Amino acid sequence: MTSDPLVERMRPFGTTIFTEMSALAVRTGSINLGQGFPDTDGPAEMLDAAARALREGANQYPPLPGIAALRQAVAAHEQRFWGLSRDPDSEIVVTAGATEAVAAAILALCEPGDEVVCFEPYYDSYAASISLAGAVRRPVTLRPGPGGRYGFDEDQLRAAFGPRTRLVLLNSPHNPTGKVFTRAELTLIADLCQEYGTYAVTDEVYEHLVFTDAAEPHVPLASLPGMRERTLRISSAGKTFSCTGWKVGWATGPASLVSAVMRVKQFLTFVNAGPLQPAVAVALGLPDDYFTGFRAALQARRDRLVTGLTEAGFDVQPSEGTYFVTADITRSGGTSGIEFCRALPERCGVVAVPTEVFYDDKAAGRHLIRFAFCKREEVIEEAARRLAKLKQS
Secondary structure, three states: OOOOOOOHHHOOOOOOHHHHHHHHHHHHOOEEOOOOOOOOOOOHHHHHHHHHHHHOOOOOOOOOOOOHHHHHHHHHHHHHHHOOOOOOOOOEEEEOHHHHHHHHHHHHHOOOOOEEEEEEOOOHHHHHHHHHOOOEEEEEEOEEOHHHOEEOOHHHHHHHOOOOEEEEEEEOOOOOOOOOOOHHHHHHHHHHHHHHOOEEEEEOOOOOOEOOOOOOOOOOHHHOOOOHHHEEEEEEOOOOOOOHHHOOEEEEOOHHHHHHHHHHHOOOOOOOOOOOHHHHHHHHOOOHHHHHHHHHHHHHHHHHHHHHHHHOOOEEOOOOEOOEEEEEOHHHOOOOHHHHHHHHHHHHOEEOEEHHHHOOOHHHHOOEEEEEOOOOHHHHHHHHHHHOHHHHO
16 A cells, blocks of 8 residues: 555645745735635626525525526527527536536546647646646647747647647637737637637636736637637636625536536536526626726736836736736746745735746746735735835845
């Protein structure tokens, strides 16, 4: 018997960096700009709807696909914003956040040895889910290009595809870089998916958080020619409505893909968030000014944090969307993002996350760290004031 009972394929995955850095923030009394969660509640209409549902008996198991009102609201939302037509009864399933949707999709669609093309840096659950399925990841590295905007090498992407390619896992708007994939990039991905008979799983939780200075607006991969029938599109309420603790997500796509996800999901969480699903249905139907106002407020906080980081001596990469901005520590004297982030709370009372942990190619991310700006204005202002201490040390 080995001393470690954990299965071998999961041994590379220890405590997540978010757990470590959030604990460090608590221990040192630092401002936590590491983990991407807001410090305000969501819209009042949504909170009131949740309270009503709790009082009015929506506290038992909901249906496996999710309550009808939420599935109908998701369908209306996709039609309204992205022109995608969905059948609420067969092409939508509600999940325990986007994380479960991604895991269930990979487990449902990948046999051991199948290959998954993904773009690094990637959200840490992607690698773990691929390993759980016994699949193999084929990372394509995003690197800063002209103007600091992230892009990828077309030849590297083409080389990642092969006879065992089963899935492309795409996150756009992209965490942690803040990149929004362009239509030309998405068209290339779509062409390769069709050439190799590959499915696409798209994580679009930041779909409404694309800033006005982005190179291009967000385009769902599923909306491109030939991609609707081979794309599973994933989103959630957490980021758009500031309710990350609710863990209400969904997957949409052709009935065959949604059915596959549901058949795995039923043995993971079965169902989730019964009294919260009606509230998310209400939130999805909010008027346009909620979505534009939320984005504008977040963009203003991004701008303030970018100014503070720049004044503190960081080289800041453009953030076109999401909750996050990436900074290069080289000019600040750093060589290891992990060491830099572990020391940062003692140096200035701010916590960030090292981007290195989201890469297979560690050298590509060793000099980068990520800050979250989804906090109240006064918190961002105080963080910028504290970061200024780095110039003095």
